[in-house]
Amino acid sequence: MTYGSKALRRAVLRANKMIPEAGLAQLTWGNVSGIDREAGLYLIKPSGVAYDDLTEDHLVPVDLATGKVLAGDLRPSVDSESHRAFYLAWPSIGGVTHTHSTNAVAFAQAGLDIPLLGTTHADTFNGPIPVTRGLTADECATDYELNTGRVIVETIGDDAAAEAMPAALVANHGPFTWGSDPIKSVQHGIICEAVAEMALKTLALNPAAVIPQHLQERHFKRKHGPGAYYGNPKP
Amino acid sequence: MTYGSKALRRAVLRANKMIPEAGLAQLTWGNVSGIDREAGLYLIKPSGVAYDDLTEDHLVPVDLATGKVLAGDLRPSVDSESHRAFYLAWPSIGGVTHTHSTNAVAFAQAGLDIPLLGTTHADTFNGPIPVTRGLTADECATDYELNTGRVIVETIGDDAAAEAMPAALVANHGPFTWGSDPIKSVQHGIICEAVAEMALKTLALNPAAVIPQHLQERHFKRKHGPGAYYGNPKP
Amino acid sequence: MTYGSKALRRAVLRANKMIPEAGLAQLTWGNVSGIDREAGLYLIKPSGVAYDDLTEDHLVPVDLATGKVLAGDLRPSVDSESHRAFYLAWPSIGGVTHTHSTNAVAFAQAGLDIPLLGTTHADTFNGPIPVTRGLTADECATDYELNTGRVIVETIGDDAAAEAMPAALVANHGPFTWGSDPIKSVQHGIICEAVAEMALKTLALNPAAVIPQHLQERHFKRKHGPGAYYGNPKP
Amino acid sequence: MTYGSKALRRAVLRANKMIPEAGLAQLTWGNVSGIDREAGLYLIKPSGVAYDDLTEDHLVPVDLATGKVLAGDLRPSVDSESHRAFYLAWPSIGGVTHTHSTNAVAFAQAGLDIPLLGTTHADTFNGPIPVTRGLTADECATDYELNTGRVIVETIGDDAAAEAMPAALVANHGPFTWGSDPIKSVQHGIICEAVAEMALKTLALNPAAVIPQHLQERHFKRKHGPGAYYGNPKP
Incomplete structure (x- = not known):
């Protein structure tokens, strides 16, 4: 038995290779x-497998409610429980x-x-x-990866907030990003890295750099909400 | 009906892929x-299309006088109105x-x-x-992209000035570059990025770095004006 | 006569190409x-050979006890004696x-x-x-490469310490890394470089950055020791 | 008629592509x-030609004594006179x-x-x-490229000095490197760039970084002079 649609498996594999x-x-x-909401499961990269070797058959199906692996011999990414925390907290996201x-x-x-x-x-x-914030010693000792996910949810807030801010940095660790599907989640990872490099270099040139509020809002609204006017249907 | 010569369409596509x-x-x-001055139109990348997918057929023809799309179902780049401002202000440029x-x-x-x-x-x-300079709240609220183009024209000046300085940075945004054709405009974008990285690293080593005026002039004149002696006809 | 198993020669060549x-x-x-403990020899890249030209036949077999070349006309890497110092000091490592x-x-x-x-x-x-620490003038004058290896062993300590810390930087020189086999040793080189870049950029942003001890321990133990739960058998 | 041996043309082309x-x-x-000392000429890249388009036939033969082009319709690199100054000053170099x-x-x-x-x-x-040092206004006004070469020769010294220091930076411009043949000269350019990046990052971490004299000498002598023991004949 396979889990998830062919399209989902393909998207999760492609997004991992990105x-x-x-x-x-x-x-x-x-x-x-990437998640199959109807089936209540998500597919995730197995732990420690090389990207060149990765195929759709290696993707590990995990039960959304329990975090248990549904099939196969491979262990999911050690970060599986963080992904699960996001899927439980934010119904509108499709990939992490x-x-x-x-x-x-x-x-x-x-x-x-x-x-x-x-x-x-x-x-x-x-x-x-x-x-x-940093995880406490207790949060590190038990259910570490689930707590990592919870601290991000605590930082971001509700589903609407997660759509407006599809990224967070875990202190002393690194970025998690999400989106409406697996490809979008990795695109947000690409953008997060690009703006981090730009910001680091900007601060080196001018530690007091700021952006006017009206410019920030204009750009976010070019791409989001009812007045958005960026993009085309895929030609 | 197609807009622009075959050579223009090819150059605009190639420049985008660069x-x-x-x-x-x-x-x-x-x-x-890239612009067809005789026909009074320019061809521009459609908004939000992946570079790998882009073909000549996707390029959007835009009327220079009005900014209206002349054919097809695709929306032009959201920055189309900035490009149009440059073409209107500077008759000698051919690409942006x-x-x-x-x-x-x-x-x-x-x-x-x-x-x-x-x-x-x-x-x-x-x-x-x-x-x-930064755009005002009013300039952001209405005709934002056209105003972006206008602020650059305000910064650069007339046609001769645009030839001597084929680049500008929009505050809190990024670089626009232009040239006598689409390929040259993207080459100026490549050079703009290269000298930005060199400058950032130079300032990290020596915040007081300067260049003598006579050396600067000699190099600009090696490549520009009646005494230029750089380059060859394409062999 | 060839030295080392086919698998070892292939791994040493592959690791060098990485x-x-x-x-x-x-x-x-x-x-x-990479070392063949039973035969008491290791195979190492010859000195000054281009990676593109390198084949298994070029790998130089060196006697672990004496440091002498066992066969062939090629000189080993000038750093051969440093490698030898590690193999002698740390019985559990398989590659450098x-x-x-x-x-x-x-x-x-x-x-x-x-x-x-x-x-x-x-x-x-x-x-x-x-x-x-820096090598003394005497350590530089005689048996320089062997002394380089010895100073690293002095810095790291015993076999267990070398497993917990599979990398060191030679002052004013660069990194040496090791592991249970040649591929793992070069992977440690890749990780050493990645964390060096991250650290350099972190210190540029915040010279006082620190990590809590409990987070550090949790991560090292996810991948090492009896409670490790990272990874899968190669699928 | 062709100028320079087949081997020289191939090396100059290859080195340019590097x-x-x-x-x-x-x-x-x-x-x-790259120079043919017996014939008293060197072959150099033509000015402003794209590397992808470059073939052996495009290389411009220049007379060492006069700096005049010996054949063909292409102009040599604008920096040709700088190269010529090095070949005249340092008899042992073969490429720039x-x-x-x-x-x-x-x-x-x-x-x-x-x-x-x-x-x-x-x-x-x-x-x-x-x-x-910077070039004076007079040095910029007349024979600028020849004067650029002369200022480097003034900085480096005689033939032996040029062998021990095969690189220099022209103030507010960039690196020139040389070697016993064209490939070696570009390899020195690669190394010059690599050590510049290392130095820039080292100074960011520790502005007071230094190297002990005995370590510096040991490494230079590993690769140069009668006691050198680095490398192998090409296998």
Whole structure:
């Protein structure tokens, strides 16, 4: 028996392969999942498998309610429980991505939000990309990955907030991003890394850089909400 | 009916593909246009289309006088009105490029000109690459993209000035570049990004770096004006 | 006569080719070796040979006890004696890698440990990656490469310590890494470079960045020791 | 009639193609030449030709004594007279390379030598890579490129000095490198860029970084002079 539609399996595989293609992680680092809401399960990259070797058959189906693997011999990504926390908290998301991309990790390790300094950032993220508080020793000791997910949910808020801010940095760890499907979640990972590099270089040039509020709002609304006018149907 | 000559369509397509090849933007970011002055129209990348999918048939013909799409179902790049402002202001230009290249964006976000610190810069740009003033709330609220173009024209000046300085940074946004044809406009985008990275690293080493005026002039004149002696006819 | 099993020769060749593929060195810089403990010899890249030209037949067999070349006309990497010092000191390692990767070299030249600032680092290295003391003039004058190896062993400690910290920076030189086999040793080189770049950028953002001890321990233990739960058998 | 041996033409072409392959310059920037001492001429890249289009037939033969083009319709690189100054001053060199590589340019624009901070640098360059004094207004006004070459010769010294230090930075411009043949000259350009990036990052971590004299000497002598023990004949 296979889990998830053919289209979902293909999207989750493709989105995972985009991680090394976009230079967002080394070796086997990083993972993407995609959810089948009707079936109550998500498909996620297995732990520690090389991207070049990865096929649709390796994707691990995980039960949304319990976090248990539904089939196969492979263990899911160690971050599976973080993904599950997002799917439970935010009904509108369809995919989740975790990477160790260099510049986003630098902000996470520095304990700093990625500040909103330009339109590249404002086009996708409706404010600074927040860094979470650190996990407590207790949160690290038991259910660490689930608690990681919970701390992000605590930082972001509800479903609408997760749509307006599809990324967060776990303190001393790295970025998680999400979207309406697996491909969009990894695209948000690509954008998160790009704006992190831009912000780091901007702050090197001018530590006091800021963006006017009206410019930020204009750009976010070009791409989001009823007045959006960016893009085309795929030709 | 097709708009623009075969040569123009090919050049606009090729110039657009150079954006991802040169690493000047992620995903669907960026756009190039090229103009047919006799027909009073320009061809521009459609909004939000992936570069890998882009063909000549997707290029959107836009009326120079009105900004209206002349044919097809695709919307032009959201930045179309900025391109139009340049074509109206500067009769000698033939192509326009917009990217979100990392180092040029860093200067734009920092609100700083890219300073002229070496011959790489002086070979192409006859002074610091200027950053515009910020758009006002009113300029953001109505005709935002047209106003973006106008603020650049306000910063650069007339046609001769646009030839001597084929680039500008929109504050908190990123670089626009132009040239006598679409390929040249994207080459100026490549050079703008290269000199931005060089300047950022130079300032990290020596915040007081400067270039002597006589060296700057010698290099600009090697490539421009009646005494130019750089280059060959394409062999 | 050939030295080392077919599998070992293939692994040493593959691991060497990973150095340029991962961008860890220019030109002929860097080298990987792998050991055959039963035969008391290791295979190492010849000195100054281009990676593109390198074949299994070029790998130089070196006697573990004496450091003498066992066969062939090619000289081993000049760093062969450093490798030998590691194999003699740490019975559990199976491969050694030396690179001149940019960010790790920057820490080595700065005379600074690569600080442990995040989980990317903690997943592999159980503490800061240490920089050695400088070699004395006497240590440079005689048996320089062997002394380089000895100073690293002095810095790291015993076999168990080498497993928990599979990397060190030689002061004013660059990184050496090791692992249970040649591929793992070069993977540690890749991770060492990645965390060096992350650390350099983190310190630029926040010179006072730190990681809580409980988070560091949790991550190292996810991948090491009896409670490890990362990874899968190769599918 | 063709100028230069088949081997020389092939080496000059190959060395020129290594410039974009190694990421040392954008577009048509940069150039390599190689000399035929017996015939008293050198072959150099034509000005402004794209690397992808470049063939052996495009290489421009230049008379060493006069700087005049010996055949063909193409103009040589604008930097031809700088190359000529080196060939005249240093009888033992066989090739010259000029690039606009980012990190070396940053030091040139900052007006700073690339400091000798590690063994990567010491393996090839017997001291800091020097930046020239600025050219005077008179030197810029007449015979600018020849004067550029002369100022480098003034900075480096005699033939023996040029062998021990096969690179220099022209102030506010960029690196020139040379070697016993064209390929070696571009390899020195690759190394110059690599050590510039390492130095820039080292200084960011520790502005007071230094290397002990005995370590520097040991590494230069591993590869140079009668006691050298690095490398192998090409297998």
